[in-house]
Each structure stands twice: as structure tokens, then as C-alpha cells.
Amino acid sequence: MSTDDSHSQMGQSVGARIRAARQAKKYTQSQLASPDFSVSYISAIERGQIHPSLRALEILARRLDLPSTQLLPQYSQDGRGGGASISSPMNENAVIELALLEAQICILQDEAVQAIAKLGKLADKHLQDRQRTQQRYLLGWAYLHTAQLQKCENALVEAEKLATAQNDTYSSLHTHNLLGLAYAAMHNYHRALQSHQNCLKLLESAQPQDPFFQCEVYNHLGQHYTHLDDFTSAIDMFKQAIVIVEELVAPEHTRSIYWEMSLRSEIYHHLGHAMMKAEPEKARAYLEEALQQENNVQDGLTNASITIRLAEWFLVHNQLEEAEHNARQ
Template sequence: MDTQGDLWQVTPDLRVRAKNIDAGLVGSRIRLARQRAGLTQGEAAGDVMSTAYISRIEAGQRRASADLLVALANRLGCDPDELLAPDDDVAAREELARVTLELDYADLDVRTGDGPSALVRIDAVLASPDVPHELATKAKYLKAQALESLGDLSGAIKVLEDVVSASHESHLRLRALILLSHCYREEGDLARACEVGDRASAMIDAADLHGSTEGIQLAVTVAAAHYERGDVNYAMRLCARAVESAEALESPTARASAYWNSSIVHERQGNIADALPLAHKAITLLEQTHDASAMARLRSQLGFLQLSMSPPDVDEAMRNFERARAEMDHTTASPIDFGRNELGRARCRLLIGDVEEAERLAEDCFEAVRESSLMLSAQALTVLGQVAASRGDADDAVARFRRALVVLDGMGADREAAQLWFELANLLRSHGAMEDAIEAFQRAGTSTGLTSPSMAVRTT
């Protein structure tokens, strides 16, 4: 086929085939190509023909001329030969087109936060015995993304391990490794998160992809795992390089990922002044991607940053938490996302003295995440203890704090856990529960890498 620039042109051979091929067959192929392109009949028709006419062509009631076929092919981004191919293996080609379209819709579901819809589409594709290997592997990767978005980390990990071992396509395997490292980190298995990250890093090195979207996403994912393990300086260097590389890219997703994760590392270092502008940059970039789920998570993160300021910017934090909650209503956010947002709103309500609403939100958070996140469960119990303390019920406050200690004891040692151990230690000490406070101080030290069997704690 001759082309001029990127446009297909009419040839004598194409005119002959357009006159002789079955109109119904061509119509069904045009319909599949249009659906794959995500266009309505009116959008595909443009100013070339009427919507009614393209409808009749798709129904096989009108034969499209060679000129119309080429015009449609150019609008739909397909090859006219695809529309005029002989009838051999038509069923196989149409099934392939159908599966590809279903996966495109599943990908859109994942990106817009509709995990359950994505899973229905993907499972239907995987149930077909004739799906090509690479399309099946892509379907499994999308399934892992959907499971992760719904908070099913163990399910996502199981599927991702299968993708990594089965995929013959290096970029898909790399993306699977990056998501696998993230899932292990979220599950608290920091050693596995770093090990998987190292495997992905070797692929990045071999393909010289350090400045690519995948390279940046891997860098910030591995940085977060190393930070939680206590290797703060290495994590900071990884984030700094990721931000530097992201500045040279056009990809809003890669740049937002770099800014977002760097913001988290700065915030946990106590550098709120550096963390806030990075979070604002990430939000501005994510608004270009229309990723509702990511936007909601980042707005909640920004709310926590604003609560970490001295003094806390409670009004702005509450606005961000409320906006994030409204965005979550239009997606299928995970229980962890909902729980984290409820925890932030509970802290805001506690700071302005609305203890009844703070208690309700903290209880809702605890019930939502008690089976999926030990950290959020312990944080919710800590807020409930503070609610009790604000009412003057010291015994109930200490009981809540002690329960948070029990929950936290099930977690591994990382910096976030250390921070909560330290916070609980101070709360228990302020309420006279000195033995519990000393134990909590010791656990805080262990979580940050201190190995001394005891810590000196002032009791007066």
C-alpha cells in the first residue's frame, strides 16, 4: 500500500477489492476498528459522511467505496488491508480484535478506579482457551493492577509472580517487577521489596532505561522500601536522581510519581517545607492524567502533610481530605485508601474539638482496615485513645493505647512503625503508664536499628 506521510492512499488494487468483498464482512470489521479506537459512529464519520451512512455500512446495508474505506481507515488508525483482507481466518482475527478491545476497556477501568469492572472483563478474557500467550500475560498484569487497587495485595503478588515468570516481553516484565516491589513494600515485606527491586534494576541497567518512565517509577518504588528499612541517605539519593530525570521527561505520570514519592520521604524526615511543594507539583501533573484513584490518594497525603506543619493547617488539610473523599466516591478505592482518608479526617476533627465525629471516623477506619493494615489499625486506636483522653477518661485512653501496642507488635521493624511506637510511648508516659511507655520506647529504638537492650527514660 502506498502512503503519503502517515495517511493511506487509494490504489487500483484496493478499488478492485472494495468492489468485490462482502459488504457485511467489511462493515463488521469497520465496527470493531471503530470500537477499538474508542470512537462513536458520529466521531468516525466526521465531515466525510453522515452518522446514518456509517451506521448502514457497519450493518452491511451499504457498500463502502474505496475512497470512503481509506478515509475511515485513516480516522480509525487502521490499515485498509485489515478491512479488505480475504475471508480466511476471519473468526480468529475478529476474536483477537474483541479480546484486545476488552483489555483496552479493562485498562481504562483500572486507570479510572473501577477495579471490579476490570476484573470481570479480565476473567472473561482469561477464560477463553484461544487467547494468545502475550495477551493472556497482559491480562494477568491488568488483573494484578486491579487487585492492588482494591487492597488485595496477596492476590496481586501471586498474579505478578506468574507474570514475571511467563512474560516474554521485557517491558511488561519490568512493569510487573515494579508493581511487585510496591506490593511487597505495602505488605510490609521490605526485604522482598528490595530484592525484587534489585532484579528490576538489573533490567533497567541492561536496557539503559534509567531516564525512562519505568526507570523513574522503579527508582522511587525501591527508594521507599529502602527508606522504610532505615537506609535513609540511599533513599534520598534515589529520589533526588528520580526527580532530576523526571524533569527531562514529557510523561506527567513519571514526573508525578517522582515528586509524590520524594514528598513522602521528605515528610517522614520531618522536612515538611520541602515535602509540600513536591506534593503540589505531583497533584498538578496528575490532574493531566485523569487518574481519579491516584488523585484521591495524593490529596489525602497532602492533607497529612498539612497536619504535620507547625502549627497544623487544619482547614486546608480538611479541605483536601474532603475533596479526596468525594473523588473516592467516583472510583472503587481500596479499603486502605478509605481508611487512611477517614483517619486524616478524624485527626482534623480531634484538633478542632469535634470529639464525637473524630471518634466515629476513627472507629470507621479501624473497622475498614483491621483485616488489611496493622499500621492503620494501630493509628486508628491511637486516635480513639486521644479521644478518650480529651474527655478526661484516662483509664479508657490507656486501654486504647495498650491495644494499639498489641496491634503494632504484629508489624515488622520500619521507620513508620518506629514513629508510632514513639508517639504511643509519649502518650502512655503522659498518662502514667510508665512500664508500657518504657517498652514502647524500646520498640521504637529497635525499629530504627538501635540494639541496646534498654533505653534510659525519665520517670519524673
């Protein structure tokens, strides 16, 4: 049986579990979908036509008050009970897919050590090229979470080579992103900058566009430039990120509100620092203007971030009364 058949079987099992859990909660598909997904997306998952992403699985499980692993199919070694036998190549492949999925869930749940153990067990399995790429990528991600930075780099470099050989743009750009974070953790900001520049190039040519990811990459680039004392380039990167954040405030992006508030606060924090280094005279006017913008007024986190930077500006310029006033806001 083909790999597609294996994916279909696992997708149908996941979809059936989601449908059963939804019906048990007496939710309609619309209630389960809103505000993150469309009804057609939920319907396709439940019919087994598509596989939910790990992010979608986490959201749906949380909405259904279930651990995400409970939505995954169960496999047994001997075929007894409710699981499926892994004696056939099709089921062996499904078990590999499941192990990769479980490892990713472990990482998302801050259980990277467990993820490393699960991924290590796949090392002697006969993995397809795509599976090998994902295994190395996830291993690098888990090593990053456990601060095993050299192992992280080795795994991600191998994942990137595999992704490039397969012309897998999606895996390449996500691998470059993690490599950038790993190099930054190593304080190798030149290589971190190069990795995130490669990531940005891939993102700009990717379809469909992912503005959330793109915004995060601009933010990372700004931080790398800051560490390299190239404050002018850092400011440009942070401002690019803010432009994207402001676009994500539109009604069609309301699902991103918590993400947007947190990231915008972080970007203004780093942007304020870069401006005080590169354009100290312009920094005050920029920060005061930013405080008056409606989105920033309504966003307590961002408002606090800008106010703190403004207080720092007054302190540096020995305007202690103004610094104290802003610090108490």
C-alpha cells in the same frame, strides 16, 4: 516504538528475573505468591504481562532474599555488557520509567536523599505527562521524608494539578493524602483536613475499593479533628476506621494481620484521647467494653493501648488504685 512496547520490554525483564530467582530458590509459583498474591498474579508478572507494583516488588524481593533493585532491568549508556542501549526513544523512555521506579524504592527504603538526587536528574528530560506527574509526586514524598515541607508542598501541588488535568484519579488521591500529611507536619490542620477530605471523596468513588487506604485516611481525619478540638467529629472518624479494621480481620484479609494490629492500636490510642475530651463519662465504659472484645484480647498492641488509656481515665478521675492496676497490666 510505542510507550506500551517500552513498558512491555521492561515488564518482561523484571518478570524473567523474578522467575529465575524463584526457580533458584526451588519455589513454586504458589509458594512465592502465598499469602499476599494469587498464583495468576505471579504468573502474569513472570510472563511480562503486567508490571508488579513497588509494594509487590518489595515483598517478592524480600521473599527471594534479594535487594529489590536486583529484580530491575539494567541499562547502560553505551549498550555494552548486559544492559540495553538508551540511544533509541523507546529505551530512553524505559530508562525514565526505571529511574522513577528506583526513586520510589529509595523512598520506601528510607533513602529519600538519594531519591531526590535521582528525581532531580529527570528535571531536564522530556517526560510524558504521566511521568511528570509521578516525578513531582515522588519528589514531594521524598521532601516530606526529609522535612523539607515547603518544597514538599510545592511539588505536590504541582503533581495534583497535573493529575487533575489528566483525569488521573489514582494519582490525585495519593497526592491529596501526602498533602494532608505535609500540612499536618506544618501544623496547618485546616488544610490537612481539607486534603484528606478530598482524598476520602476520591477513595469512595474509586474502583476497586481500597479498604486499607480508606482506613488510614479516616485515622488521619480523626487526628486532624482532634488537633482542631472537634472531638465529636474525631470520634466519628476513628470509629469509622475501626469498623474497617474489624472487617479486615476476616480470613480473606489475613495478609494484613501485622498492618491491621499496628493501625488498630494507633486508632484506639487516638480514639481514647478524643473520647476523654468529648465524652469523659462514656469513655470508661467504651474502653472497658473494647478490652473485652475478642480481637482486642488477642491483639497485644491494641490491648495495651486501650489499657493505658483506661489507666489515664482513672488517674484523671483521681481513682489512683484502679489507675495503678491498669498501668501494671
